[in-house]
């Protein structure tokens with residue numbers, strides 16, 4: 001049975017060297033995950049650090065309706081795991097079959113046979129194997145039998161532990177400043193710029209439109225100070241509207257639309273961009289006149305400038 005997914009940044013080739021392994025969903029690669037990666041690196045010493053992650057999210061297999069909104073695409077998650085210290089990343093193609101493995105079967109198939117684990121580091125409360133019956137105790141026992149060390153790393157946090165659930169709650173509440181604190185970077189929405197109604201430039205504010213994927217954590221409708229990351233790595237200040245443009249009739253679906261401050265010369269159609277959410281400025285409003293909307297957009301731009309400066 002093929003258990004690994006071949007994804008860019010996580011090629012489906014077994015790791016031939018000994019490793020220190022950490023395992024998790026790692027959605028968001030928030031500061032708790034970053035601390036876990038640092039702990040794994042500290043244990044690794046001379047050996048390579050390997051992060052094993054799951055896709056799809058186990059909840060998406062068993063209760064698709066309850067699958068949590070994703071904080072990162074799989075590709076971005078892999079990139080971030082590398083950025084925070086993983087030499088290798090492998091993606092488990094999570095399935096019902098895999099979920100039925102006993103803790104010992106899981107350890108053999110996942111960390112031993114192809115990953116040559118010398119050490120395994122997991123976050124506090126980590127569970128694995130059928131009906132989540134594996135814990136740090138069974139992992140340590142497997143380690144004694146198979147020659148690896150098992151370590152539980154305390155959950156990093158502020159007043160409470162950092163968690164993907166906390167980040168999702170902050171994003172859902174529009175508290176993108178808090179999401180930044182928990183992630184150690186702004187929350188972002190990624191996508192390819194599509195055509196809109198071509199109205200933006202007439203209003204004096206052309207906007208790069210990114211369609212909203214509803215499996216993804218997108219902040220609630222409103223106006224935000226943002227940065228737009230272009231494929232060449234350029235980061236541009238912006239004011240972003242999330243919503244359905246209620247001032248106008250006939251808008252299809254929610255959009256994330258970014259006006260890049262002080263620019264008119266951009267051609268972004270078809271580019272893959274990231275919108276980084278820095279601060280929430282206000283609620284979305286259905287204006288009765290165009291003039292009122294445009295006046296408010298000028299104020300938004302001024303507010304975005306202040307928020308991005310600080």
Ligand SMILES: Cc1cc2nc3c(=O)[nH]c(=O)nc-3n(C[C@H](O)[C@H](O)[C@H](O)COP(=O)(O)O)c2cc1C
Nearest residue numbers: 196197198199200207239241245246247259285300
């Ligand atoms: C800073 C900013 C604030 C906005 N605020 C609102 C708003 O309060 N109400 C609204 O209906 N649309 C708002 N919009 C969205 C505009 O209606 C939208 O950008 C415009 O209709 C152009 O759409 P287009 O890109 O499809 O041409 C805002 C857009 C920006 C960039």
Ligand SMILES: Nc1ncnc2c1ncn2[C@@H]1O[C@H](COP(=O)(O)OP(=O)(O)O)[C@@H](O)[C@H]1O
Nearest residue numbers: 196197198200201206207260263264266267268
């Ligand atoms: N300052 C800017 N911010 C965002 N997009 C810009 C800017 N200047 C030019 N553009 C280009 O204009 C497009 C948006 O123009 P707009 O009139 O709003 O059309 P649409 O309705 O198709 O989005 C963007 O996709 C981008 O290619």
